[in-house]
Amino acid sequence: xxxxxxxxxxxxxxxxxxxxxxxxxxxxxxxxxxxxxxxxxxxxxxxxxxxxxxxxxxxxxxxxxxxxxxxxxxxxxxxxxxxxxxxxxxxxxxxxxxxxxxxxxxxxxxxxxxxxxxxxxxxxxxxxxxxxxxxxxxxxxxxxxxxxxxxxxxxxxxxxxxxxxxxxxxxxxxxxxxxxxxxxxxxxxxxxxxxxxxxxxxxxxxxxxxxxxxxxxxxxxxxxxxxxxxxxxxxxxxxxxxxxxxxxxxxxxxxxxxxxxxxxxxxxxxxxxxxxxxxxxxxxxxxxxxxxxxxxxxxxxxxxxxxxxxxxxxxxxxxxxxxxxxxxxxx
Amino acid sequence: xxxxxxxxxxxxxxxxxxxxxxxxxxxxxxxxxxxxxxxxxxxxxxxxxxxxxxxxxxxxxxxxxxxxxxxxxxxxxxxxxxxxxxxxxxxxxxxxxxxxxxxxxxxxxxxxxxxxxxxxxxxxxxxxxxxxxxxxxxxxxxxxxxxxxxxxxxxxxxxxxxxxxxxxxxxxxxxxxxxxxxxxxxxxxxxxxxxxxxxxxxxxxxxxxxxxxxxxxxxxxxxxxxxxxxxxxxxxxxxxxxxxxxxxxxxxxxxxxxxxxxxxxxxxxxxxxxxxxxxxxxxxxxxxxxxxxxxxxxxxxxxxxxxxxxxxxxxxxxxxxxxxxxxxxxxxxxxxxxxxxxxxxxxxxxxxxxxxxxxxxxxxxxxxxxxxxxxxxxxxxxxxxxxxxxxxxxxxxxxxxxxxxxxxxxxxxxxxxxxxxxxxxxxxxxxxxxxxxxxxxxxxxxxxxxxxxxxxxxxxxxxxxxxxxxxxxxxxxxxxxxxxxxxxxxxx
Numbered sequence: 001x002x003x004x005x006x007x008x009x010x011x012x013x014x015x016x017x018x019x020x021x022x023x024x025x026x027x028x029x030x031x032x033x034x035x036x037x038x039x040x041x042x043x044x045x046x047x048x049x050x051x052x053x054x055x056x057x058x059x060x061x062x063x064x065x066x067x068x069x070x071x072x073x074x075x076x077x078x079x080x081x082x083x084x085x086x087x088x089x090x091x092x093x094x095x096x097x098x099x100x101x102x103x104x105x106x107x108x109x110x111x112x113x114x115x116x117x118x119x120x121x122x123x124x125x126x127x128x129x130x131x132x133x134x135x136x137x138x139x140x141x142x143x144x145x146x147x148x149x150x151x152x153x154x155x156x157x158x159x160x161x162x163x164x165x166x167x168x169x170x171x172x173x174x175x176x177x178x179x180x181x182x183x184x185x186x187x188x189x190x191x192x193x194x195x196x197x198x199x200x201x202x203x204x205x206x207x208x209x210x211x212x213x214x215x216x217x218x219x220x221x222x223x224x225x226x227x228x229x230x231x232x233x234x235x236x237x238x239x240x241x242x243x244x245x246x247x248x249x250x251x252x253x254x255x256x257x258x259x260x261x262x263x264x265x266x267x268x269x270x271x272x273x274x275x276x277x278x279x280x281x282x283x284x285x286x287x288x289x290x291x292x293x294x295x296x297x298x299x300x301x302x303x304x305x306x307x308x309x310x311x312x313x314x315x316x317x318x319x320x321x322x323x324x325x326x327x328x329x330x331x
Numbered sequence: 332x333x334x335x336x337x338x339x340x341x342x343x344x345x346x347x348x349x350x351x352x353x354x355x356x357x358x359x360x361x362x363x364x365x366x367x368x369x370x371x372x373x374x375x376x377x378x379x380x381x382x383x384x385x386x387x388x389x390x391x392x393x394x395x396x397x398x399x400x401x402x403x404x405x406x407x408x409x410x411x412x413x414x415x416x417x418x419x420x421x422x423x424x425x426x427x428x429x430x431x432x433x434x435x436x437x438x439x440x441x442x443x444x445x446x447x448x449x450x451x452x453x454x455x456x457x458x459x460x461x462x463x464x465x466x467x468x469x470x471x472x473x474x475x476x477x478x479x480x481x482x483x484x485x486x487x488x489x490x491x492x493x494x495x496x497x498x499x500x501x502x503x504x505x506x507x508x509x510x511x512x513x514x515x516x517x518x519x520x521x522x523x524x525x526x527x528x529x530x531x532x533x534x535x536x537x538x539x540x541x542x543x544x545x546x547x548x549x550x551x552x553x554x555x556x557x558x559x560x561x562x563x564x565x566x567x568x569x570x571x572x573x574x575x576x577x578x579x580x581x582x583x584x585x586x587x588x589x590x591x592x593x594x595x596x597x598x599x600x601x602x603x604x605x606x607x608x609x610x611x612x613x614x615x616x617x618x619x620x621x622x623x624x625x626x627x628x629x630x631x632x633x634x635x636x637x638x639x640x641x642x643x644x645x646x647x648x649x650x651x652x653x654x655x656x657x658x659x660x661x662x663x664x665x666x667x668x669x670x671x672x673x674x675x676x677x678x679x680x681x682x683x684x685x686x687x688x689x690x691x692x693x694x695x696x697x698x699x700x701x702x703x704x705x706x707x708x709x710x711x712x713x714x715x716x717x718x719x720x721x722x723x724x725x726x727x728x729x730x731x732x733x734x735x736x737x738x739x740x741x742x743x744x745x746x747x748x749x750x751x752x753x754x755x756x757x758x759x760x761x762x763x764x765x766x767x768x769x770x771x772x773x774x775x776x777x778x779x780x781x782x783x784x785x786x787x788x789x790x791x792x793x794x795x796x797x798x799x800x801x802x803x804x805x806x807x808x809x810x811x812x813x814x815x816x817x818x819x820x821x822x823x
Contacts, residue, residue, distance in 0.1 A: 090513055090541030108398050108520055136392040136401045140456065140468035143345060147449050147472055151479030154442040155490075248349030255346045258338075268338040270394035 013059050021052040038126050038210065041200070045216040050301055053223060054308060122286060127210055131286040135269045138289070139254055141212075142296050146251050149300035153244070156307045183228050193221035201294050202287075211293025218294070219301035231309045240306050243299045250296030254289045261285070336381065337390040337403040340374050340413060341455045341469075343367060348448040357440040361428040364444045368421040371455070375413040382410040383813065389461065397461075398525045404461030407814040408665070412458045412588050415669055419580045419676050420451050422789045423573060429785040430573045430683050433690075434485055443483060447577065450476035454585050463511045463597070464521045466589065470507065470553075473585070474500045477578055481570040492565035499552055499562040506549030513542035514597075526597050534602050544607065546593055554586030556613075556650055557620030560643045567639035572683030575635065579642055580676035584668050587649050591661065595818045604656055613654040618748050620647030625755035629762070634692045637759050638678055641718060644752065645671045648733060651745065655736050658819045663732035665811035670717070670725035673800065677793035678714040681707050684782035684790065697763065699772030703779045706787055708767050710794045715760035717797045720753045724801040728808070 024043055031040035112129055122128045130138050201214030226234035257269065264273040271285025272278035347367040354360045382388060382405055390403040405413075424447070431443055453473025457466050478500065482493035515521055517538050518529040533539055548559075555563040563583075567575050594603035604610050621644045628640035645667065652664035682692050684707045689696055701708045717724035720731075730753060737745040772779070781787070800807050 086541050086544060087509070090538045090545075111399055132393055133395050133400050134464075137462075137465055137468050139345075140465065140472060143348075143449065143452065144468065144471045144475060146349065147446070147475040147479070150442055150445060150449075151475055151482075154439060154446065154479050155482055245352055248352040251349045252346060255342060258342065259346075262335060262338075267391055267394045268335070268342065269392055272394060 014056075017052050017055045017059065020055070024051070038213065041213040042216060045213065045220055050216060050220055050223065050305075053227075054305065058308065119282075122282070127286065127290075130210070131289060132271060132282060135258075135285075135289065138293065139258070139269070142251055142254055142293050145300050146247055146296055149244075149247050149303060152304045152307060156311050186224055186228055190221050190225055193224070194218060197221065197298075201290065211290040212297055214290075215294040215297025216301060218298040219305070222298075222302055223305050226305065226309065231306065231313060235306065238302060238306075240303060243303045243306070246299040247296050247303065250292045250294070250299065252292075253295065254292035257285055257288050257292075334390075336374055336378050337388060337405050337459055338392070340371055340378065340417075341403075341452060341459055343371055343374070344448045344455065345452040348445040348452065351441055351445040351448065355441055357432075357437065358428065360441050360444045361424075364427075364448055365421070365424050367448060368417065368424045368451070371451070372414075372417040372421045375410070375417040378405055379410040379414050379810070382407055383810070398520050398522045401460065401462045401465050402522065403459045404523070405459060407810065407817050408591070409458045409588065411665065411810045411814050412584065412668070413455065415584065415672050416451070416454050416458070416581050419672050420447075420577060422792055423577045423580070423676055423680060425789045426576075426680055426683065426786050427573045429783055430687060431571060433687050434571045434573075435483060439483060443480070443571075446476045446480050446483075447574075449473075450480060450577075450582075454581055457585055458588060461523045462521050463514065463523055463526060467504065467508050467511060470504055473582065474504060474553075477582060480574040480578070481566050483574070484569045484571050486569045488565065489569035492562075492569045496562040496566040499559075503549045503552030503559075506545045506552070508549075510542045510544075510546035510549060513538050513545070517542070523592070523597050527599060530598060530602070540607075543598060543603075547590070547607075547609070550586055550590045550593070551616075554583045554590065554650075555643055555646055557616055557623055557643060557647060560620070560624070560646075563643060564636055564639040567642070567679075568633055568635040572679065572686045576676050576679035576683060579639070579679050580672040583642065583646055584672060587646070587653070587664070587668060591653065591664070591818070595661075600656070600819070610654050610656055613650050614745070617647040617650035617654060618745070618752075620644065620650070621748070621752040622755070625752055625759070628759045629755065631759075632694050634682060634694055634697065634763060635679075637694075637763070638675065638682070641756065641759065642671075642675060644756070645675075645718075648729075648749070648752075651749065652733050652736060655740050655742065655745075657736055657740055658815050659732060659736035659739055661815040661818060662808075662811045663729055663736050665814055666732055666807055667729035669807050669811065670729045670797075670800065673725055673793055673797050674714050674717045677790055677797060678711060678718070680786065680790045680793065681710045681714065684786040687786065688779055688782060694762065694766055696773065697766040698770040699767070700779070701764075701768035703772060704781050707782050707790065710790045711767075712760075712764060713794050713797060715756075715763065717801070719756040719760060722801075723798060725797050725807075726801075728801055728804050732808075 024046070028040040028044035031043055112125055112133065119128075119132075122131070197214045197218035200217060201211060222234065222238065257271070257274075259268075261270045261273050262268050266273040269285070271282045274281035274284045344367055347364065351360050351363065354363055378388070387404065387406040389397070390405075391397065392401045392403065394400070396402075427444075427447070431440060435443060450473050453469045453471070453476060456469030457473065460466055460469065478493050478497045481496060482490050484490075484492075511521070514526060514530070517533045517536060518526055520526055520529060530539065552559045567579055570578070594600075594609075624640045624643035624647065628637045628644070631637045631640060649664045649667050649671075652660045652662075652667060654660075655663075685697075685700065685704065686692055688704065689700075713724070717726040720726040720729075730749065733749055734746050737743075737749065782790075
């Protein structure tokens, strides 16, 4: 709460980004308190990690200070107050936090808790609900991420690759030498980050985790690498156009599981028919869709970041060139 | 295969959108997207036939039965909506290739098609599903892709318009999510028909009341009801022409559908129209919306702006019909959904054709177009007449049922106001006609030619549909009547 107010009051955008990182981390802790570890995972890596990075990238393009505004938004304040008031009014009749007789715990949840082990065969109930009972929602969410990805792509089309000049390389070298400690430490860390991502990906059936979280962590690892070693080095390994295709592949992989179960004569996304034993079928189904989720999430995150970074470099270069021209003109 | 119709409607465009990436040749992607749209159109026709014949179809996703899993639930109401959306999407897609060649740079074509298909997926998903949270997920797909589609516009103002829409749309979606979350908290279920049963017990609580208020406000933002319409005019005006034609004919309709679905099916008529003074609030807002938007339309210089404001006015009419709260009133709303989709897509496509030829849709540039692009301009005239509500056009049919509904309910003043609102439409349509037919062509514009046939074919298909359904109302009226009667629980 304090941080939210601070975010609104601060004019320095860099500080705002830092604060919102803290905000994300705090809300992740909050999610842990209410026992939503999976959400906390995502919030910690997206809210505190990647979105902060993206905002930083945006700031380097635009500038650090918010333009001061003069008008007083009374109407907006009024609307916000009414909305807040309504929300508080609405909570008055809510069941108490954690009350066992709340409707939420009485209707559909008992079956998820008691029978998901027999029906789906996955110890992590959250995965069972997201991956099987409500798999269609999850498919929709992957599509949302995919949409967001191409939305960003359509706004920031990649500028043409240009040849590196020697002065660029020199500055890059300089920058990298300056960050020697950070580079070495993160070089040691990155393999573990990626490994951890894979663990979260494939262990989602048992512990908290799954495709969303794993994808984000994987992307974060690579983004870290990109920030320290430059965009060009990273893109040698991760070709942007292949990454864009991978985003599509992930979504298709997920949906095609549904199609396969349809071909096998069951309803869309019914995993029971994927193998002879229904439980095995569920396992296979969840494994594949989580993989699809992970691929799409990681590649969308990466391609958004790459685009931002390429854009930033392009703008910096054009500024530099402009500066050089000005200098030569004055000479 | 027939049993899988409901899911195919949603999944075919969903899978087609990423597939577009692998084709990556503008023309090829266009043909592919067109085929996909046509396939969903056939699919929705089959669904409607099936539903009219044998009643509601449910489809359990993942084989889990309803309150535990997600179900798709197709009844007469949403089968009708699906047909409207898929038909418009197909017809508009036909002209897409020609139009975006002029308006978008080559490297964005694939993006455009896959966003278009995603937006379509989102709408199908919202309409087809029987699960409240699923609605939200697909709402996000359709809105995110709509923002991006609008931002593709060549005009730099398109970015700002898309940003405005993004903010307003996100607030709307958040409100809807808060509403759904509170409903879940009070009932423990997300399935719509299950919600309807379980809400009866907790209907008196403040939480449900607040949830209802949040849902309604969120939806009104999405459907651009006055005074929450501010995002719409610029979003429509600066988007690429094809996007405008597509969104204007479909996206607000989906929000109107959701409003009907939530108030009638989930909350039930007695709750929806007694707890809040909803009826009078929406009626007043609808009427004010008609007048304010129509008067604003008269003073616009950009023809896309004129039609965008007219769209807000038409939403006003739909809300009036809805808030009369009789079977005939809702039927008039549904008819107007159908008819307005036909008119607006024809009109905006015709504007797209003009944009293609002269690169502008400012009213002042329309001088003399009546003689230079006779087929396109006459399409605009017929579409405009339909918008006014002249007999023998679809506009007349829906206005007629709206009048009957208000007179039946004893609301004479409403009926008079509806007629007055239509008079305002005459003024703004006349401005276009006057400019196009009674002024000589601008200097330097003497050689403007008629639009290419890829434009004329879909435009005239829609115009003919405008007249056809104005004369032969069997299909539209029958389906709308059946749908609205089923909402009120009347068995025909």
